Amino acid sequence: MATAIRMRSLADPPVAGAAAAEAAVQPASLRNVEEVMTPPLAIKRHDVGGAPPMAPAIAQPAMGARLLGRLRTQLGSLALSVLSIGLLLGFWYLGTEYRWDFYIRFTNVPTPGEVYTEFMGLIGSAKFQANIGISLGRIMLGFCIATGLGVLLGLLCGRYALLKGLLFPALEVLRPIPAIAWVPISIMLWPTTETSIVFITFIGAFFPILLNTLHGVAAVDPVLIRAARCLGAGEVALMTRVILPGALPHIFTGLAVGMGVAWVSLIAAEMISGQFGVGYFTWEAYSLIEYPHIVIGMLVIGVLGLLCSGGIRLLSRLVMPWQRVGTKENA
Amino acid sequence: MMASEAKAAKGHIDLRDIRVSFTQNGAALDAVRGVTLDVKPGEFVSVVGPSGCGKSTLLNIVAGFLKPSAGEARVDGLPISGPGADRGVVFQQYSLFPWLKVRENVEFGLKMQGMGRAERESRARTLLGLAGLLSFENHYPDQLSGGMKQRVGIVRALATGPQVLLMDEPFGALDAQTRVVMQEILTNMWQQLRLSVLFITHDIEESIFLSDKVYVMTARPGRIKAEIPIPLPRPRTAEMTSSPTFMALHRQLKALIREESLAAMGGELKEGGLGQDWHLGEQGVGAL
Numbered sequence: 001m002a003t004a005i006r007m008r009s010l011a012d013p014p015v016a017g018a019a020a021a022e023a024a025v026q027p028a029s030l031r032n033v034e035e036v037m038t039p040p041l042a043i044k045r046h047d048v049g050g051a052p053p054m055a056p057a058i059a060q061p062a063m064g065a066r067l068l069g070r071l072r073t074q075l076g077s078l079a080l081s082v083l084s085i086g087l088l089l090g091f092w093y094l095g096t097e098y099r100w101d102f103y104i105r106f107t108n109v110p111t112p113g114e115v116y117t118e119f120m121g122l123i124g125s126a127k128f129q130a131n132i133g134i135s136l137g138r139i140m141l142g143f144c145i146a147t148g149l150g151v152l153l154g155l156l157c158g159r160y161a162l163l164k165g166l167l168f169p170a171l172e173v174l175r176p177i178p179a180i181a182w183v184p185i186s187i188m189l190w191p192t193t194e195t196s197i198v199f200i201t202f203i204g205a206f207f208p209i210l211l212n213t214l215h216g217v218a219a220v221d222p223v224l225i226r227a228a229r230c231l232g233a234g235e236v237a238l239m240t241r242v243i244l245p246g247a248l249p250h251i252f253t254g255l256a257v258g259m260g261v262a263w264v265s266l267i268a269a270e271m272i273s274g275q276f277g278v279g280y281f282t283w284e285a286y287s288l289i290e291y292p293h294i295v296i297g298m299l300v301i302g303v304l305g306l307l308c309s310g311g312i313r314l315l316s317r318l319v320m321p322w323q324r325v326g327t328k329e330n331a
Numbered sequence: 332m333m334a335s336e337a338k339a340a341k342g343h344i345d346l347r348d349i350r351v352s353f354t355q356n357g358a359a360l361d362a363v364r365g366v367t368l369d370v371k372p373g374e375f376v377s378v379v380g381p382s383g384c385g386k387s388t389l390l391n392i393v394a395g396f397l398k399p400s401a402g403e404a405r406v407d408g409l410p411i412s413g414p415g416a417d418r419g420v421v422f423q424q425y426s427l428f429p430w431l432k433v434r435e436n437v438e439f440g441l442k443m444q445g446m447g448r449a450e451r452e453s454r455a456r457t458l459l460g461l462a463g464l465l466s467f468e469n470h471y472p473d474q475l476s477g478g479m480k481q482r483v484g485i486v487r488a489l490a491t492g493p494q495v496l497l498m499d500e501p502f503g504a505l506d507a508q509t510r511v512v513m514q515e516i517l518t519n520m521w522q523q524l525r526l527s528v529l530f531i532t533h534d535i536e537e538s539i540f541l542s543d544k545v546y547v548m549t550a551r552p553g554r555i556k557a558e559i560p561i562p563l564p565r566p567r568t569a570e571m572t573s574s575p576t577f578m579a580l581h582r583q584l585k586a587l588i589r590e591e592s593l594a595a596m597g598g599e600l601k602e603g604g605l606g607q608d609w610h611l612g613e614q615g616v617g618a619l
Binding site: 221223224226227228229230231232233234237241242245246248320321322325 | 394395396413414415416418419420422424426428429430431439440443444470471473474487488491
């Protein structure tokens with residue numbers, strides 16, 4: 001160990017390069033190096049041809065093999081999905097067919113067959129279609145306003161602390177109130193039932209979108225903001241070209257969550273205050289003892305919700321193509 | 332951005348008696364104290380020093396991200412008032428916009444200047460061609476290796492035609508081999524562009540290989556400890572790193588920085604790099 005330390009101080013004269021000290025040390029150490037280095041080095045060169053061409057694309061396995069592999073995994077998950085839904089339907093069928101009545105009562109629940117027959121009858125009815133259209137219209141309107149306002153306020157509050165300080169205490173008081181609790185006051189506030197239902201939908205979607213946008217702004221790498229400013233970006237360009245795209249992944253999380261809450265809020269609002277809409281249809285079916293319609297209403301709500309969140313996922317892939325590129329990070 | 336006489340005369344960085352203070356737990360501390368530094372037009376100047384010595388602080392002042400607590404910071408005689416496209420900055424963390432393709436990244440500064448699409452595109456493609464990245468113009472940054480990203484970063488900073496290029500440990504995140512290649516690319520580019528470069532690094536070899544002049548900083552509070560002109564001829568080549576002049580400079584700089592690194596690390600480190608005299612004898616680790 002002691003020798004190791006000495007060698008180290010030899011290689012590294014302790015004080016700033018006083019020329020004299022260097023001259024004293026250098027020749028000796030250099031000669032040592034020479035002695036070690038001079039014996040002919042036995043380098044064996046392997047013939048590897050030229051350097052491989054730099055291909056921009058990553059090598060992919062053969063097209064056929066890739067498709068086959070994907071098909072196999074997709075078939076597997078498809079089989080599982082079919083089984084899963086089959087079990088649910090089977091449970092429903094058995095419960096209703098044998099009039100299960102032990103704590104849970106299936107006595108009044110319509111059978112899958114009844115629901116199917118009723119649905120085939122309903123599907124062409126203009127009134128039924130109008131109910132679906134009205135619900136979709138309310139969702140779109142409420143959700144779009146919530147998106148516009150939530151993203152705008154989120155971006156501004158994320159960037160300007162003063163605005164956030166001014167708005168957030170008030171918003172924090174309102175945020176924990178579920179959208180459904182807004183129903184009575186909303187009916188009083190707005191001139192028509194229609195507006196109040198859209199408002200409830202808006203309230204449901206607004207907070208998740210706002211908060212996620214705010215997180216998204218905070219998550220933008222500050223070095224990107226600096227880079228943009230060095231490249232001459234002003235405040236507006238910074239907002240639209242750096243902060244907004246940087247926050248998009250979080251914003252889309254907010255949109256997905258917001259869409260779910262918007263449906264919950266819409267259906268509740270339609271059931272309580274409504275005329276028309278799928279929520280109203282479902283509740284009315286109960287009042288009118290048209291039990292198969294209850295299940296049809298539920299299923300329609302489920303399918304519409306599924307389609308809406310699927311739409312948001314599709315939109316996010318279209319808007320953020322860079323999120324799909326594989327990371328080939330290695331340097 | 333092509334070399335011209337008028338351009339070559341611009342890009343003079345002049346820092347005088349700079350002090351940067353900040354408060355920590357109520358006490359005022361100096362990050363940088365009394366720093367005077369000068370980059371002549373067309374000169375390549377490096378600042379080396381132990382980590383935390385305030386090298387990057389100096390760069391941030393010139394870039395316009397930070398106002399000094401005292402002293403004067405000027406570029407071409409004008410006080411620095413904020414960031415701007417006249418001073419290109421290359422960051423250690425690449426800092427490419429992940430949502431823009433490679434060419435769009437390079438075009439960003441030009442777009443901010445209001446340049447038309449066609450002109451922007453052709454300019455960006457020329458620059459990408461110089462950096463050997465034209466076939467990657469439609470890739471997203473996440474599809475590139477670190478060395479490629481940093482080439483895009485450099486080209487993006489150059490696109491607006493700045494007189495000054497500020498580089499904050501630009502190759503610090505790259506592996507050793509890539510770093511050496513990038514240094515050669517940079518020195519060749521600089522030779523053509525004739526702009527002033529302020530280069531921050533902790534890599535001594537890198538600073539000698541690239542620079543006309545190296546400033547060595549002390550541990551915090553950062554002061555300039557030495558100013559070392561690098562007399563190596565241009566253009567620089569990889570072979571020069573084994574020349575006697577290079578090695579002598581290397582040794583000299585290493586000794587200067589070593590003192591500061593020990594100081595910066597604190598504790599009770601002695602010259603051997605160990606806390607106390609060690610004599611474990613034959614047993615080695617078994618003696619502990």
